Amino acid sequence: MLCWYNFKVFFNRFQFILSNSAKNISQTRMSRKNKVATVTIALIDATIDDKLRFLQCRFRLGVEKCKSKVVKSNSPKVKWQELFNLNMYEDQFMLETTLLDKDGFLGRNLLDLSALEKEKTHQLKLDIEGDVADVKIFILLTISGTPLLNTVTELEDVNNAQKILEVKEENNSTEVGWLSVIVFGAKGLCAQDCYCVLKLINNRLQTHTEYKTCDPSWMKIFTFEITDITSTLEISIVDEKKVEEVGKIYVPLFRIKNGVKVWYALKDHTQRERAKGNNPRILLEMRTSWHLVSVNLFYEFASILSRFFMKVCEITRI
Template sequence: MLGNSWPGCKRAPRMVLKHVRRQHEELREQLEQGCDDLMEVAESYFPDVLQHFQRNSKLAESSKRLKSQIWSSVVTILLVKAKDLPLAEDGSKLNDTHFKFRLGNEKYKSKSSWTERWLEQFDLHLFDEDQNLEIALWNRNTLYGKAIIDLSVFQRENTHGIWKPLEDCPGEVHLMLTISGTTALETISDLKAFKEDPREAQLLRERYKFLRCLQNLRDVGHLTVKVFGATGLAAADIGGKSDPFCVLELGNARLQTQTEYKTLTPNWNKIFTFNVKDITQVLEITVFDEDRDHRVEFLGKLVIPLLRIKSGVKRWYTLKDKNLCVRAKGNSPQIQLELTVVWSEIRAVCRALQPKEEKLIQQEAKFKRQLFLRNVNRLKEIIMDILDAARYVQSCFEWESPVRSSIAFVFWIVACVYGDLETVPLVLLLIILKNWLVRLITGTTDAAAHYDYEYDEDDDDDKEKEEKKSIKERLQAIQEVSQTVQNTIGYLASLGESTINTFNFSVPELTWLAVVLLLGAILVLHFVPLRWLLLFWGLMKFSRRLLRPNTIPNNELLDFLSRVPDNEEINQYRELPPSAPTDQTRNNPKKKLKGS
């Protein structure tokens, strides 16, 4: 008996030791959670004190460590979502879950979420001795599960989408993980000494040739980006220099170069490759200045559509500001690139007819007065174009130009007599052909070349321009736009309410009239072909000006809906009871609300 029980006794200390280690780990994590909560409370009540404390303690310690040792790579983690997470003790769903990431001495905490979807990005620095990324799932102050990811097994300069199961609990977490900014020897760091292999280029072309277009429809193409360097960057540091690095994004794939310190003309000399999933995507190239406190400062940005790339051409591109409208700050900042894209036309066509890939990380648009005014003006221009087209058609009916009206009349008769369903795409095709001819003759290549952008480069510029304007001018501009938006929204709401009230017997006489008209429309559409109805309608429109020159142009449907009152008018038409309310009811709005 003693011999049979001895192995169990031998395993008992190990189980106790494992339990003690787990309790110690949970206690350490709870202490860190408590410290984080205290820091959040202090940040909300004493932001100046907390900033001073961080500057002189925590940030100073991390800055000292980072200055003494240079990292080998940057690990970019995009926390997307999780699934099958554990339930709370009462069986309900966790409503305050968040993840903690640890890589060496660097730690990050995600925001809390109850939808199991975060879409939050973190950048951690990878040192040679720290290759294990620790992930912990927390709900308030309770640790539910954790996982460890070995970063040494992942290929550098490539974005990996992984589902990582959690230990000690059910559930998986979805991460987009990229290890880039690598200065090690396994990546190409000197493009001057790099020579392309002709065999690899030939295999790449054969991979996307026409005979293999149906083998892998998701593999649309292959993009190669050579980043040589930049010049004329703005000085972000006190000494008149910057620590620039370049970030390249294609869809949800994100790569970056190493950081070149204390220079305004960095030479990165890096080469990157991307798998193209959609040829209509754009390549986003952004240059940042690196700071020791994990903050970055914007230096310039560039967006290049893949369809506009001239493969194998080495050239300089001008860097733009954050809004991609004007030149970025600096001495004419530029970046030197060489782009090569190989793709399959058939796969690209098949992909263009499928849903577009969702960009997981997008900058939240905050409310800005100038952005609001610009969007209103954009919508106003579209509405004005529609109104101009309607006026042009109406002018044909009014015979303002006899030649144009005669041509339109003949075209309408021919289309109604000989037209069919294929006439609709034919008309759209003729519009495209007309725009192509105009573009070919005039030589214009950009439809938005005439667009007048009024972006501000920075918030400080916003304040300076606002100070130059008088208060009266600002209030007048806001009042005009607000009045236009208010009237437009009111008209659309009134039209929608009138349409609804037509069907719900708010005015029974008009509803019964609509019933009679609908029954008549059913009979007419059943016995009379549609083309003859269109021909009759066109004859009435073209002959109205000739037979009755003093009549006013109208739309019968809108004229009928204008007779149906909206909810505001119905409320105004409602009669009040003859007895006046008492003073007590008049002074007590709650009773009045209950009575109504």
């Protein structure tokens, strides 16, 4: 009887532990949020009165937080020029921007990121509401790294991207042209958990992170506006855990071969040596679409400048 009683007590305790464990697991799963994107913020400057201040800017997106360095200034324009990355999780779309002085709180701005177009760099002037009037903070903000957005699954997706470029070429006369980049993936990286960052002038886009692999497959399409025909596309692969570059390349726009898949060997940050890894490389397909009037004007202007400098050289020799 005593053995049976002990077994019964043990069995009841075991059931209690199991039920509590199941509850904890379910609660953990319910509370865990899925990452839906990465928000990149380039903090440029702020306009404020010319009083001597020690200013700091703070950003909060859900549970994610970051803050700028403290800048001492008595100028009406305070410059930071800092870059921040914040993870965006489900149902957390309100970006809170707070401006602080050494004496305390100056003002705040709330921005609903769900209203902004993804995979595009936005130039925003945030109105800071608080004790000081007419305060604005200038930022560049990009929502990218969305796993299910702009993903290449079939040849039809590539054809659709080309059609979009053709429509933009016909309808937009303010830009020099457009660039589309298909980032297929990379091989032989020296790190796992990597994502790819693309920069063109002030535009910065990135893929999602591919975890637990040195051969990531991103399969993403990106589109950039071209405002300068002499620009260079910068492509970096970043280790998410260490937040450091594992490889980089630079591609001048005028050297792009339209619609051709190309493996590019990754270099280190000096661009003199090959990046670490097993023959690290990235597979890209790029296409440029030029606005002919803008390009012709550029080449005509370049030709005039060339002839002018030749004349100057001749006069100098005389």
